[in-house]
Amino acid sequence: MNQFTWYGHATLGLETDGHKILIDPFFTGNPAASTRAEAVNADFILISHGHGDHVGDTLEIVKRTGASVISNAEIASWVREQGVEKAHPQHLGGGFQHPFGYLKLTLALHGSALPDGSYGGNPAGFLLTTNDGKKIYMAQDTGLFGDMKLIGDEGIDLAVIPIGDNFTMGPEDALRAVKFLRPKVVIPIHYNTWDLIAQNPVSWAEKAQAETQAKVVVLKAGESFEF
Numbered sequence: 452m453n454q455f456t457w458y459g460h461a462t463l464g465l466e467t468d469g470h471k472i473l474i475d476p477f478f479t480g481n482p483a484a485s486t487r488a489e490a491v492n493a494d495f496i497l498i499s500h501g502h503g504d505h506v507g508d509t510l511e512i513v514k515r516t517g518a519s520v521i522s523n524a525e526i527a528s529w530v531r532e533q534g535v536e537k538a539h540p541q542h543l544g545g546g547f548q549h550p551f552g553y554l555k556l557t558l559a560l561h562g563s564a565l566p567d568g569s570y571g572g573n574p575a576g577f578l579l580t581t582n583d584g585k586k587i588y589m590a591q592d593t594g595l596f597g598d599m600k601l602i603g604d605e606g607i608d609l610a611v612i613p614i615g616d617n618f619t620m621g622p623e624d625a626l627r628a629v630k631f632l633r634p635k636v637v638i639p640i641h642y643n644t645w646d647l648i649a650q651n652p653v654s655w656a657e658k659a660q661a662e663t664q665a666k667v668v669v670l671k672a673g674e675s676f677e678f
């Protein structure tokens with residue numbers, strides 16, 4: 452059993468095979484966050500890119516929990532410089548068998564500068580194959596790209612994709628992404644945090660379910676989906 456939680460914005464939680472994973476843990480200053488950074492636990496923290504709404508509370512959570520950070524090589528070096536002891540560098544196209552599953556970093560069309568202006572390498576998405584064989588694609592911040600078809604070829608059980616527009620794919624491109632990815636289930640994220648990315652996820656879900664084979668699950672911040 453795998454449990455996916457949406458904490459609001461692009462902040463995700465995943466419990467799989469006894470491991471707690473946080474993805475882009477942005478709680479402090481996140482108007483959509485369902486909880487506080489002090490209230491979450493993690494064994495691993497995945498950072499997709501350097502922007503403040505994705506690095507978020509990583510350093511504080513690591514200090515309290517001793518979690519390992521997994522990110523691109525540039526961000527892994529940066530968190531080490533900030534005092535994180537366990538940081539695993541990967542890079543786009545590269546996969547590694549972690550205790551919680553096989554994690555591959557995927558292409559993302561976006562930026563990645565870190566909050567202090569440091570170079571954050573290339574932004575990434577995550578493709579995780581859990582130990583029980585489920586494939587989860589977490590696109591995080593990205594525009595639409597045609598190679599989502601290649602990711603879809605892997606057979607996606609759960610796709611987590613942005614629909615907010617302005618900084619990432621909007622509803623129309625996110626619908627095209629679902630057609631490329633062909634997931635069993637899709638969960639929309641990165642919307643309604645601020646007015647700039649206001650969207651109606653329910654009408655998007657109706658459209659996506661009418662035009663694709665995917666089941667769309669719209670979570671409220673703090674809600675979970677088990678699969």
Ligand code: NI
Nearest residue numbers: 500502561592
């Ligand atoms: Ni970003």
Ligand code: MN
Nearest residue numbers: 461502504592
């Ligand atoms: Mn973002």
